[in-house]
Amino acid sequence: MSSTITKLNAPLTQAFDFQPSSELQLIPTPTLNTLAQQLAGFDTLTSALEYAAEGVTGYNFYDARGNLRSILPYGLLRQNARITAQRLSGFNLPRGSRVAIVADTSPEFVELFFACRYAGLVPFAMPIPVNLGSHAIYVQQLRGMLESSQASIALANIDYIGFLEEAAAGVRHIAWVGTPAKLSELPILDVELKSNHPDETAYLQFTSGSTRTPRGVVITERALMCNLQGIVRNGLEIKPDDRSASWLPFYHDMGLVGLVLAPMVAQISVDYLATRDFAIRPLQWLRLISRNRCSVAFSQPFGLKLCTLRVRESDLKELDLSCWRAAGIGAEMIRPETLRNFAEKFASAGFDENAFLPCYGLAESTLAVTFSKIGRGCKSIQVDSKTLIDKRMAARLQADGRKQNEFVNCGRPLPGHIVKIVDENGQQLSEMMVGSVLVHGDSVMTGYYNNPEETNKALKSGNWLDTGDIGFLFEGDLFITGRRTDVIIVNGRNIRAQDIEELAEQQPEVRSREASAFGVNDEDGTTTIVLVIECRLTSVAERQSLIIRLQQLVYMAFGVNCVVELVPPHTLPRTSSGKLSRFAARQGYIQRTNLTGQLSFVESGDR
Amino acid sequence: MTDSNYDEIMQLLCDRLSSLTNSSAQISPETNLISQLSIDSIKLLNLIMEVEDAFDISIPINALADVQTVRELVDLVHKIKSAS
Numbered sequence: 001m002s003s004t005i006t007k008l009n010a011p012l013t014q015a016f017d018f019q020p021s022s023e024l025q026l027i028p029t030p031t032l033n034t035l036a037q038q039l040a041g042f043d044t045l046t047s048a049l050e051y052a053a054e055g056v057t058g059y060n061f062y063d064a065r066g067n068l069r070s071i072l073p074y075g076l077l078r079q080n081a082r083i084t085a086q087r088l089s090g091f092n093l094p095r096g097s098r099v100a101i102v103a104d105t106s107p108e109f110v111e112l113f114f115a116c117r118y119a120g121l122v123p124f125a126m127p128i129p130v131n132l133g134s135h136a137i138y139v140q141q142l143r144g145m146l147e148s149s150q151a152s153i154a155l156a157n158i159d160y161i162g163f164l165e166e167a168a169a170g171v172r173h174i175a176w177v178g179t180p181a182k183l184s185e186l187p188i189l190d191v192e193l194k195s196n197h198p199d200e201t202a203y204l205q206f207t208s209g210s211t212r213t214p215r216g217v218v219i220t221e222r223a224l225m226c227n228l229q230g231i232v233r234n235g236l237e238i239k240p241d242d243r244s245a246s247w248l249p250f251y252h253d254m255g256l257v258g259l260v261l262a263p264m265v266a267q268i269s270v271d272y273l274a275t276r277d278f279a280i281r282p283l284q285w286l287r288l289i290s291r292n293r294c295s296v297a298f299s300q301p302f303g304l305k306l307c308t309l310r311v312r313e314s315d316l317k318e319l320d321l322s323c324w325r326a327a328g329i330g331a332e333m334i335r336p337e338t339l340r341n342f343a344e345k346f347a348s349a350g351f352d353e354n355a356f357l358p359c360y361g362l363a364e365s366t367l368a369v370t371f372s373k374i375g376r377g378c379k380s381i382q383v384d385s386k387t388l389i390d391k392r393m394a395a396r397l398q399a400d401g402r403k404q405n406e407f408v409n410c411g412r413p414l415p416g417h418i419v420k421i422v423d424e425n426g427q428q429l430s431e432m433m434v435g436s437v438l439v440h441g442d443s444v445m446t447g448y449y450n451n452p453e454e455t456n457k458a459l460k461s462g463n464w465l466d467t468g469d470i471g472f473l474f475e476g477d478l479f480i481t482g483r484r485t486d487v488i489i490v491n492g493r494n495i496r497a498q499d500i501e502e503l504a505e506q507q508p509e510v511r512s513r514e515a516s517a518f519g520v521n522d523e524d525g526t527t528t529i530v531l532v533i534e535c536r537l538t539s540v541a542e543r544q545s546l547i548i549r550l551q552q553l554v555y556m557a558f559g560v561n562c563v564v565e566l567v568p569p570h571t572l573p574r575t576s577s578g579k580l581s582r583f584a585a586r587q588g589y590i591q592r593t594n595l596t597g598q599l600s601f602v603e604s605g606d607r
Numbered sequence: 608m609t610d611s612n613y614d615e616i617m618q619l620l621c622d623r624l625s626s627l628t629n630s631s632a633q634i635s636p637e638t639n640l641i642s643q644l645s646i647d648s649i650k651l652l653n654l655i656m657e658v659e660d661a662f663d664i665s666i667p668i669n670a671l672a673d674v675q676t677v678r679e680l681v682d683l684v685h686k687i688k689s690a691s
Contacts, residue, residue: 128669130648130668133672133673135672135673276668551642560647561647
C-alpha cells in the first residue's frame with residue numbers, strides 16, 4: 001500500500017530519460033491531494049477553483065522533449081488569476097464583456113481564462129495557426145471571431161501577437177490588444193472581486209473557422225457546472241488517485257472543458273503536451289501516461305491512429321500503459337477498427353482494451369452528451385446494410401455473409417439529459433430507427449452569440465438541440481451512424497461545408513451559390529473533400545489556375561487537400577427555394593465519377 | 608553559419624520532399640509545397656520531425672504560417688539553425 005502511494009505521488013520530472021541536464025529542477029504537482037476530493041457540485045467555476053486552491057494538485061506543462069517546463073498548482077492559479085483580474089478591472093468594462101485569448105497550451109492561457117471569470121468577464125479561446133502558408137486566412141478567421149463576439153480585449157503571447165494585432169486593426173469595440181506580459185504592467189486595482197451568478201455566461205466556444213459567419217456557442221456557469229458534474233461523477237467516476245494527461249488543444253471543447261476544467265472541479269493533476277508536439281511525436285503522450293501513471297486521457301480516434309502509425313515497435317518496451325483506466329474517445333465518428341488496431345499494437349505495453357471509453361458530445365451541449373460504461377471497453381453492433389439503406393432501420397445481423405455495417409455504442413445520456421431520434425418532420429422515432437439526434441438538458445447552450453439565425457436552426461422548440469448528427473437508439477444506448485452533409489470530418493477536424501464554399505465564392509470567377517462542398521469516403525474510411533464549382537471559364541489555363549488557387553486556399557484555411565471539379569452552369573441540383581443541395585450535389589458527383597461503396601444512408605440532407 | 612550549410616539544408620529538404628511525395632517532378636527552391644507537392648498534414652508532420660531531428664532544432668508552429676515554397680522553408684530552417 002505505502003509503496004504504491006509513494007509511486008503515485010511522485011511522477012517523474014522528465015517524461016523520458018535523455019537530456020538529464022535540464023537547468024529547471026521542477027517537480028510536477030502530485031497525484032494524491034492533501035485535500036478531500038469533492039467531485040464537482042460547485043455553483044460556479046471560480047468557487048470550484050477556490051476549493052481546489054486549498055490542495056496541492058494542479059497543471060503541469062511539458063515541452064517537445066518531454067521535460068517539465070512549468071507547473072501551475074491550483075493554489076498558484078487562483079492567486080495569479082485574482083491578481084490579473086484586478087488588473088483587468090482597470091478597464092472598467094461592463095460585466096459579461098468578451099475577452100479573446102489565442103489559446104496555446106500554456107499556463108498563461110489558463111491564468112487569463114480564470115482571471116476573466118474572477119473579473120466577471122467572458123473569455124473565449126481562439127485557435128493557433130497550424131497550416132502551411134495560412135497567415136492571411138488565419139488573420140481573417142481571428143478577425144471574424146473578434147467581430148462576432150464584439151470582444152473588448154484581445155490577448156496572445158509573443159508568438160501570435162503579430163497575427164492578433166493585424167486581425168484587430170480597425171475592429172470596433174476593441175479597447176486593448178496585447179500580450180500577457182504587457183497586461184502584467186498594468187496596475188493592480190484594489191477592488192473586491194464579486195462572485196458570479198450561475199445564470200451568467202461562463203465562456204464562448206467558437207465552432208467554425210468561417211470568416212463570414214463564425215458561431216460562438218454561449219455556455220452559462222450553470223450549463224458548465226452541470227456538464228462537468230456529469231463528466232467527473234457519472235462518465236469517468238473520478239477517484240482521488242486519478243491523474244490526467246492531455247495533448248488536446250485548449251481551443252477545442254474537449255481540450256478545454258474535458259481536460260482543463262473537468263480535472264480542476266475534481267481537484268486532480270494534469271500533464272500537458274502541446275498539440276503540435278503530440279502530432280509530431282505521438283510517443284511523447286504515451287510516455288507521459290506511462291511515467292506519470294496517468295489514468296485518464298482522451299483522444300479523438302485520429303490521435304489513436306497517429307499513435308498506431310507512428311510509434312515504433314522498439315518503443316513499446318519502455319511503455320507501461322496498465323495505469324490507463326479511462327481512454328476516452330470522442331469528437332468524431334468512432335470506427336471500431338481504429339480502436340482494435342490501437343489495442344492490438346499497445347497490448348504488449350500493458351494497454352487494457354477495457355479502458356476504451358467511447359462517448360458522444362458537442363460544444364453546443366457544453367461537451368459531453370453520452371458516455372459508455374466505464375471499464376467495459378468499446379462495444380459495437382453489426383447491422384444489415386441493406387435494411388439500413390432501404391428502411392433507415394438498424395437490424396441486427398442474423399446471418400453471416402450479408403453486407404454489414406458496424407457501429408460503436410456511445411452509451412447513455414448524462415443524468416438530467418435526454419436524447420431522442422426524430423425524422424425529417426421532427427416526429428420521434430422508435431428504437432433502431434435511424435434519424436436526427438436531438439438533445440435536451442441543462443448542459444445545452446443558450447444559443448450562438450449574436451447570431452439568432454444560426455441559433456434558430458440549432459435550437460428547436462422546447463429547447464431541443466439539433467446536433468446535426470444521425471444515429472439510432474438501442475436499449476437506451478446511442479449509436480452514431482454519420483453526420484449530415486453540412487459537416488465534413490477529415491483527420492479528426494470538423495470542417496463546415498459552408499466555410500469551404502465561402503472561400504470559393506470569394507474568388508472573382510465564382511458566383512455566390514455556385515459552389516458546393518462535401519466529403520466522400522473511400523473503403524478504408526478516409527475522407528476526401530470535393531468542391532464542385534459551376535464555371536463559365538473556357539480557357540484551359542484559366543480553368544487550371546482557378547483549380548490550383550482553390551486547392552491552395554482550402555489547404556491554407558483547413559490544412560487538407562481537396563478535389564476541385566468544374567462543371568457547366570446549372571449542373572448543381574437546387575432545392576425549390578433555389579438553395580444548393582449538398583446531398584444531391586454529392587450524389588451527382590458520385591454518379592459522374594462512378595465511385596462505389598458510398599454510404600448514402602448516413603446523411604439526410606442539409607440543415 | 609556559412610553558405611554551405613544553406614545548401615546542405617536545401618539538399619536535405621529537396622531529398623526528403625521528393626521521397627515523401629513520391630514525386631518524379633524536379634523539386635526546385637520555387638516549388639510550392641501546397642499547390643505543387645500537395646503536402647498534407649501528415650506528410651508535413653513527418654517532414655518537420657525529420658528536419659528537427661536532422662538539424663537539432665525546434666520549428667515554431669507560428670512560423671509555418673508564412674511558408675509556402677521550398678525556399679521559404681529552407682530560409683526558416685537556416686534562420687533557426689543560425690540563431691541556435
